[in-house]
Amino acid sequence: MATGKEILKVALLARLELTEEERGKFGSEFEKITAYFAELQKMGISGELVLPYSCPLSSDNPREYDIKLEDLTRHIKDGQVLIPPWLA
Amino acid sequence: MKELPTIAELSFELHQGSVRAKDVIADIRNNVSTHEEDVNAYINLYLDDADTQAGLADDAGYLEGKTPVLSGIPIAIKDNICVKGWPCTCASKILEGFLAPYDATVISRLKENGAILLGKTNLDEFAMGASNETSVYGPVRNPLDLERVPGGSSGGSVAAVGYGGAVAALGSDTGGSVRQPASFCGLVGFRPSYGRVSRWGLVAFSSSLDQIGPIAKTVEDAALLYSIIAGPDSNDSTTNPVPPREICLSGDVPNDVKVGIITECFEDLEDKRVEDAVLAPFQKAGIKLQELSLPLVRQSVAGYYLLVMSEVSSNLARYDGIRYGSRISKLGLKETYFSTRGQGFGDEVTRRILLGTFGLSSGYIDAYYNTALSYRAALAEQYEKAFEQVDFILTPTMPSTAFKLGEKIADPLQMYLADIFTASNALAALPCISIPAPKRVDGLPVGIQLTAPRWEDSKLLEFAHAVEQI
Numbered sequence: 001m002a003t004g005k006e007i008l009k010v011a012l013l014a015r016l017e018l019t020e021e022e023r024g025k026f027g028s029e030f031e032k033i034t035a036y037f038a039e040l041q042k043m044g045i046s047g048e049l050v051l052p053y054s055c056p057l058s059s060d061n062p063r064e065y066d067i068k069l070e071d072l073t074r075h076i077k078d079g080q081v082l083i084p085p086w087l088a
Numbered sequence: 089m090k091e092l093p094t095i096a097e098l099s100f101e102l103h104q105g106s107v108r109a110k111d112v113i114a115d116i117r118n119n120v121s122t123h124e125e126d127v128n129a130y131i132n133l134y135l136d137d138a139d140t141q142a143g144l145a146d147d148a149g150y151l152e153g154k155t156p157v158l159s160g161i162p163i164a165i166k167d168n169i170c171v172k173g174w175p176c177t178c179a180s181k182i183l184e185g186f187l188a189p190y191d192a193t194v195i196s197r198l199k200e201n202g203a204i205l206l207g208k209t210n211l212d213e214f215a216m217g218a219s220n221e222t223s224v225y226g227p228v229r230n231p232l233d234l235e236r237v238p239g240g241s242s243g244g245s246v247a248a249v250g251y252g253g254a255v256a257a258l259g260s261d262t263g264g265s266v267r268q269p270a271s272f273c274g275l276v277g278f279r280p281s282y283g284r285v286s287r288w289g290l291v292a293f294s295s296s297l298d299q300i301g302p303i304a305k306t307v308e309d310a311a312l313l314y315s316i317i318a319g320p321d322s323n324d325s326t327t328n329p330v331p332p333r334e335i336c337l338s339g340d341v342p343n344d345v346k347v348g349i350i351t352e353c354f355e356d357l358e359d360k361r362v363e364d365a366v367l368a369p370f371q372k373a374g375i376k377l378q379e380l381s382l383p384l385v386r387q388s389v390a391g392y393y394l395l396v397m398s399e400v401s402s403n404l405a406r407y408d409g410i411r412y413g414s415r416i417s418k419l420g421l422k423e424t425y426f427s428t429r430g431q432g433f434g435d436e437v438t439r440r441i442l443l444g445t446f447g448l449s450s451g452y453i454d455a456y457y458n459t460a461l462s463y464r465a466a467l468a469e470q471y472e473k474a475f476e477q478v479d480f481i482l483t484p485t486m487p488s489t490a491f492k493l494g495e496k497i498a499d500p501l502q503m504y505l506a507d508i509f510t511a512s513n514a515l516a517a518l519p520c521i522s523i524p525a526p527k528r529v530d531g532l533p534v535g536i537q538l539t540a541p542r543w544e545d546s547k548l549l550e551f552a553h554a555v556e557q558i
Binding site: 007010011013014015016017018022026029030032033034036037039040041043045046047066067068071072073074075081083 | 185187189190387390391393394401405408410411412415421422424425426427429430431433438439441442443445446447449455456459460462463465466500501504
């Protein structure tokens, strides 16, 4: 079983708040699922790392969007996105 | 329930003047009032707006060659595809209150062709699931048996068509999410080649796999919807710049057609009645089946989930409580991220983000993510070699018929294994379709899955249509 400390580390990287109960639950599932994934490693496949894109991805052709900031979020004031205060 | 016509039948009747679009909306309203409470197929339904649009289409009339091809046809949309001004929830608490600021490319194309959009359908949260039990809006039930799941993640789209709440629908398929529910509910679900249909406006789950696909009662309807939504799009650089060729549905099985069956898939089937149901139409038509061995298919669920979870971890990083949907404010930006994401995502999404973050983290990336990428390339090569021998590959869509609600949800690995026949062809970017077998097992539908070489979507639809007629 993945330790509580390991789950906590991954949750920290993923910016996820977990309750103690969730840490226990996901920890016990982790072991089973990663053991299943390990079957793939045992096959010793190596080689190309490719994705099935139709054409090379490029940033040469920037697009313009007709979308306003106001359409994306409710948390907005004077054209700026409001974020929580850093300090109390 | 008032049985709804297919798109082709309705279009014909509208042109004949024997039915009005408003009558069909009235039938849908009746079906919704009878079944929606039990089935829970829709998250948001706009029947009054649909009725107004139907009236406008009826008033304009239906003229061959002049009226847009989907004029007066009511379609449901999975709630991870953006429709301007409508909520787009992805069945998640974290997108509560979010309104889509633009139309997805597929939506613009449906609108340009006159379709009436009915509403947004329920799904597994962010399309992650195989049973439609992970939605924050409650599970969807199979209209054929309310104790059973409709499949997922496009369960709402399929269930809506199944009970007469829509004539057809759009879903999205990452590793089986269109084909699997279609199989469980006795409908047609088509996943186009990766790159055939624009993903612009489809909420990203696993970007190297996500494809939008049609759900319909017949292959003809699926082909019609596909021909409208497919094609290059400057907003999605992964779309093929070459448009798909026209589809010609003759209904004839080509004399020299070569169909292969993956022996590993049939060997692993626990219920041999599923095999019988899948093979029956081919035996009836005298189509010779060639056995193929694709050993890497057996590891496809592991390869698929490793890649998917890694992409989920990256794609869902954008839901931070700042830019989209709901926010659980705390003192401090980082604290707000943690509380919003911790409380906004359900268990399955959280599980995948955690596993994906783990698989991408320093020290593990080679063992997990990079191994899965290499596996994917090797699997695609096995498929490519197989298609040197055959035109199409046949497997069951699912190893079983629809299972009961609650049967697998407590064991995530068991749920993942439900994707055993639908993940490998998605990983190889191939077009694949599920059509209902004529024979059922214990009264429940079984799906026949056909896969074709990449970009041979039209050929696949033509053959699936012929098989459907057997």
